[in-house]
Amino acid sequence: MDAIQLLKADHKEMRALLAELESTTSRGIKKRRQLVTEIEAKLKAHTTIEEELFYPAFRQAGKQSDDDKMYFEALEEHRAAGDLVLPDLVGTDPSSEKFSGRAKVLKELVEHHADEEEKEMFPRARKLLSRDELARLGEQLEARKEALLANA
Numbered sequence: 001m002d003a004i005q006l007l008k009a010d011h012k013e014m015r016a017l018l019a020e021l022e023s024t025t026s027r028g029i030k031k032r033r034q035l036v037t038e039i040e041a042k043l044k045a046h047t048t049i050e051e052e053l054f055y056p057a058f059r060q061a062g063k064q065s066d067d068d069k070m071y072f073e074a075l076e077e078h079r080a081a082g083d084l085v086l087p088d089l090v091g092t093d094p095s096s097e098k099f100s101g102r103a104k105v106l107k108e109l110v111e112h113h114a115d116e117e118e119k120e121m122f123p124r125a126r127k128l129l130s131r132d133e134l135a136r137l138g139e140q141l142e143a144r145k146e147a148l149l150a151n152a
Contacts, residue, residue, distance in 0.1 A: 003054055003129075004122045006145075010046045011114035017042070018107040022100075032094035033102075040090055041152035043110070047078045048148055049141045057137055058121065061128035062068035070121050077113040085109060 001010070021035045059071045089102040129137070 001142065002131070002134040003141050004125060004134060006138050007050065007054065008118060009079050011118065014039070014042060014046065014110055015114065017066065018110060021103050022107055026095045026097070026100070031096045032099065036090055040086060041149060043082060043086060045145050045148040047082050049144050051075065051078065053137060053140050053144060057129065059123050064098050067124065070124070074113070074117065074121065077109065081106060081109045081113065
């Protein structure tokens with residue numbers, strides 16, 4: 001699986017988990033906790049492999065100022081979701097209305113970010129990186145992701 005296929009598969013899985021979380025009610029405390037734990041581990045693993053491996057490869061191959069702009073915007077979106085909204089959600093009582101609001105905000109942030117990557121960054125990466133490079137990068141992403149999830 002090449003790097004872009006792997007990242008898109010992660011996006012699809014994350015969208016499904018966030019949709020499931022959004023559909024829960026304040027009475028589903030156990031389910032909400034389980035989903036938040038899974039989302040937290042998978043989101044952290046995904047953003048880590050992008051920041052450590054995919055984004056640097058994209059940036060190094062990039063030749064235009066728009067490529068740099070995409071790179072820095074993606075990092076900021078990770079920061080907003082992973083450093084601000086996700087920790088708030090993790091620390092929120094799952095039976096509260098605040099929980100529902102924070103879950104919705106996280107879902108919207110992640111969906112916006114994934115959509116931008118899939119519509120802008122990934123097509124550009126396919127032009128900048130060869131099939132072999134994307135395949136090698138995919139192997140590296142997968143190995144790193146497995147290691148991160150094993151330690152989560």
